[in-house]
Amino acid sequence: MKQETADGVRSVERAASIIQAVADAGEAGARLTDIAIKTGMSKTTIHRLLGTLVKVGWLDQEDKSSTFYLGLPLVAIGNTASDRHGLLDLAAPHLKRLAELTGDTVYLAVRMGSQALCVDRVIGNFPIRTATLRIGDRRPLGTCPGSLALLAGQPQDLIEELMLSASHLQIGSLKVDTVGLPRLIAQSRASGYSMSPEVLVPGADGLGVPVMGAGGSAVAALSLETVDSRLSEPRRTQLVEWLQREAAELSENLLRLSPGFSQREVHRMLADAI
Amino acid sequence: MKQETADGVRSVERAASIIQAVADAGEAGARLTDIAIKTGMSKTTIHRLLGTLVKVGWLDQEDKSSTFYLGLPLVAIGNTASDRHGLLDLAAPHLKRLAELTGDTVYLAVRMGSQALCVDRVIGNFPIRTATLRIGDRRPLGTCPGSLALLAGQPQDLIEELMLSASHLQIGSLKVDTVGLPRLIAQSRASGYSMSPEVLVPGADGLGVPVMGAGGSAVAALSLETVDSRLSEPRRTQLVEWLQREAAELSENLLRLSPGFSQREVHRMLADAI
DNA sequence: AATGCATAATCCGTGTAGCGGAACTATGTT
DNA sequence: AACATAGTTCCGCTACACGGATTATGCATT
Numbered sequence: 001m002k003q004e005t006a007d008g009v010r011s012v013e014r015a016a017s018i019i020q021a022v023a024d025a026g027e028a029g030a031r032l033t034d035i036a037i038k039t040g041m042s043k044t045t046i047h048r049l050l051g052t053l054v055k056v057g058w059l060d061q062e063d064k065s066s067t068f069y070l071g072l073p074l075v076a077i078g079n080t081a082s083d084r085h086g087l088l089d090l091a092a093p094h095l096k097r098l099a100e101l102t103g104d105t106v107y108l109a110v111r112m113g114s115q116a117l118c119v120d121r122v123i124g125n126f127p128i129r130t131a132t133l134r135i136g137d138r139r140p141l142g143t144c145p146g147s148l149a150l151l152a153g154q155p156q157d158l159i160e161e162l163m164l165s166a167s168h169l170q171i172g173s174l175k176v177d178t179v180g181l182p183r184l185i186a187q188s189r190a191s192g193y194s195m196s197p198e199v200l201v202p203g204a205d206g207l208g209v210p211v212m213g214a215g216g217s218a219v220a221a222l223s224l225e226t227v228d229s230r231l232s233e234p235r236r237t238q239l240v241e242w243l244q245r246e247a248a249e250l251s252e253n254l255l256r257l258s259p260g261f262s263q264r265e266v267h268r269m270l271a272d273a274i
Numbered sequence: 275m276k277q278e279t280a281d282g283v284r285s286v287e288r289a290a291s292i293i294q295a296v297a298d299a300g301e302a303g304a305r306l307t308d309i310a311i312k313t314g315m316s317k318t319t320i321h322r323l324l325g326t327l328v329k330v331g332w333l334d335q336e337d338k339s340s341t342f343y344l345g346l347p348l349v350a351i352g353n354t355a356s357d358r359h360g361l362l363d364l365a366a367p368h369l370k371r372l373a374e375l376t377g378d379t380v381y382l383a384v385r386m387g388s389q390a391l392c393v394d395r396v397i398g399n400f401p402i403r404t405a406t407l408r409i410g411d412r413r414p415l416g417t418c419p420g421s422l423a424l425l426a427g428q429p430q431d432l433i434e435e436l437m438l439s440a441s442h443l444q445i446g447s448l449k450v451d452t453v454g455l456p457r458l459i460a461q462s463r464a465s466g467y468s469m470s471p472e473v474l475v476p477g478a479d480g481l482g483v484p485v486m487g488a489g490g491s492a493v494a495a496l497s498l499e500t501v502d503s504r505l506s507e508p509r510r511t512q513l514v515e516w517l518q519r520e521a522a523e524l525s526e527n528l529l530r531l532s533p534g535f536s537q538r539e540v541h542r543m544l545a546d547a548i
Numbered sequence: 549a550a551t552g553c554a555t556a557a558t559c560c561g562t563g564t565a566g567c568g569g570a571a572c573t574a575t576g577t578t
Numbered sequence: 579a580a581c582a583t584a585g586t587t588c589c590g591c592t593a594c595a596c597g598g599a600t601t602a603t604g605c606a607t608t
Contacts, residue, residue, distance in 0.1 A: 009285045009289070009322060009323055009325075009326040010285075011283045011284075011285040011286050012285050012286055012289045012323065012326045012327065012330065013326060013329070013330055015283070015286045015289070016330035016331075016332065019351065020351075023350065023351045023354045023355075026354060026357075027354070027357050027358055027359055027360045027361075027363075028359075029358070048283060049283055049286065051283075052283040052286045052287060053286065055287070056286065056287055056290035057290075058290065069355070069358050070351060070354055070355035070358070071355060072355060072356070072358075072384065072386040072391050073386070074348070074351055074352045074355040075352045075353075075355050075356045075391060075393060075409070075410050076297065076352075076391070076410035076411070076412065077293065077294075077297045077344060077348055077352055077410075078344075078348045078349045078350070078351055078352015078353060078355065078356075078410070079349075079352060079408065079409050079410030080297045080300060080301070080344055080410065081297075081343070081344035081345060081346060081348040081349050081352065082346070082349045082352075083300075083301050084301060084303070084343050084344070084346075085301055085302075086301045087301075089301075096397060100399060110346065112346040112347070117346050117349060117350070119349060123370060125374065134353070135349070135353050136349050136350035136351075136352070136353030136354065137350070138350065
């Protein structure tokens with residue numbers, strides 16, 4: 001065998017590995033050698049690519065030290081990425097309103113492969129604060145209220161596929177309860193909201209609801225995290241109601257403003273309308 | 275002349291141009307031809323790079339349409355980028371507290387070249403909401419309260435340099451008042467806070483204070499935006515006091531937890547301490 | 549100071565990976 | 579049906595990236 005299925009621009013793939021390595025290093029940054037160990041690429045190559053990456057602003061070498069950090073321009077890029085179809089702007093008022101009504105922490109998540117990606121959050125004013133997820137954090141679908149709502153809102157065939165997918169079975173320390181999951185999904189669909197399948201943080205718990213897009217599947221999820229004592233019955237029904245109302249409104253705005261239709265389809269529809 | 279000073283990995287530079295082009299296109303995404311027009315590169319090259327960029331997850335081609343969006347993994351990367359040295363985590367409680375105390379919108383900004391980059395914000399509960407900046411937005415230094423505080427907090431020689439820098443004179447529709455700026459900087463330094471040099475959004479105004487890092491220069495700025503009627507005197511003094519207190523605490527935490535010292539220096543200091 | 553050990557920067561010959569013009573296909577428009 | 583526009587594939591040429599070897603730098607230890 002020559003190369004596996006290597007088609008693609010090598011340098012760019014390598015550059016991506018480097019960025020990923022630096023991102024994994026987190027707030028502390030990474031040095032050339034760290035990256036070499038992590039990626040297995042030769043130091044020479046990394047050195048060359050580092051130069052380019054610094055040049056384009058994706059990496060940053062503070063003063064002239066040997067530690068590299070992710071470049072600040074990536075902040076703007078990342079934020080634009082999370083605003084695809086204007087979702088962030090549309091959802092912001094709903095998140096804010098929920099956080100005010102409930103006092104708890106509210107999250108907005110979208111699906112990224114077999115994971116849920118947290119793209120926004122608003123922390124409420126209730127004195128005891130629970131804020132487990134940060135923007136950019138990922139969870140395997142089905143392991144927290146939001147990601148469960150997102151999963152349950154997918155078409156059935158996709159659910160099967162996602163549950164089977166190997167990467168889905170275990171990501172980090174979180175393992176998906178493959179056995180119990182179908183029941184949880186059924187429950188979510190029946191009741192219109194999702195509860196946390198297992199307690200991740202002792203004392204904290206949450207609720208999630210799907211945000212429907214065109215085609216009847218979930219494009220996002222709104223979820224809420226609070227101390228478990230504040231999820232008991234009189235309050236829970238109220239919370240679910242609020243979440244569902246905001247999700248419905250958001251869904252409506254999404255469908256009106258950013259259709260999942262191609263330009264051609266829109267054209268055709270406009271033509272028909274005239 | 276052969277090539278300008280072109281050293282660097284071409285493909286990666288090109289890939290960066292493409293990502294930038296897609297980012298500039300914003301929430302609506304970009305097509306191959308759009309990118310070709312914007313970057314001036316040949317379609318073949320773009321096509322090849324697009325393939326790679328999709329493969330590494332930096333671009334996303336929804337279903338199989340011809341529109342490319344920024345990949346969701348960039349959200350996580352961008353967020354890590356803004357958390358350099360743990361700034362985001364350290365600052366979050368202060369932002370939250372300020373937003374609660376004041377009811378107004380609070381921003382956290384850092385310097386990126388001759389611009390200020392907004393890396394976090396919390397919208398307060400006051401019924402009239404002003405939220406001009408979004409996370410990832412940039413402003414030339416000196417054009418808004420936060421960026422002015424950031425500028426005034428730099429060492430004098432850097433200020434001169436930044437004010438001279440051509441790119442600084444006009445970015446987008448914002449033009450820096452080069453003439454009035456030195457006075458504004460002096461005022462900011464004397465009073466310990468900055469006011470908006472000019473009104474960007476009618477009826478809205480703000481205050482900014484620097485967050486000091488090691489070496490006595492500003493590493494970040496806290497700022498606050500509100501309706502101008504809420505900035506008149508009895509209240510303004512109170513706001514400045516709150517901002518300065520939070521900035522001071524944040525500064526202290528920054529110095530304690532994430533020093534600008536190299537690993538060796540830390541080593542030596544620890545050794546001395548024993 | 550002197551030595552030793554990392555890590556980072558530079559050099560350079562080799563081979564291939566990336567380049568882009570042109571031709572082709574697909575899709576929507578008049 | 580003919581046109582227009584956007585995207586894809588082909589292919590030969592060369593510039594460009596590769597990585598082993600070498601040198602330079604910066605910190606710790608003696």
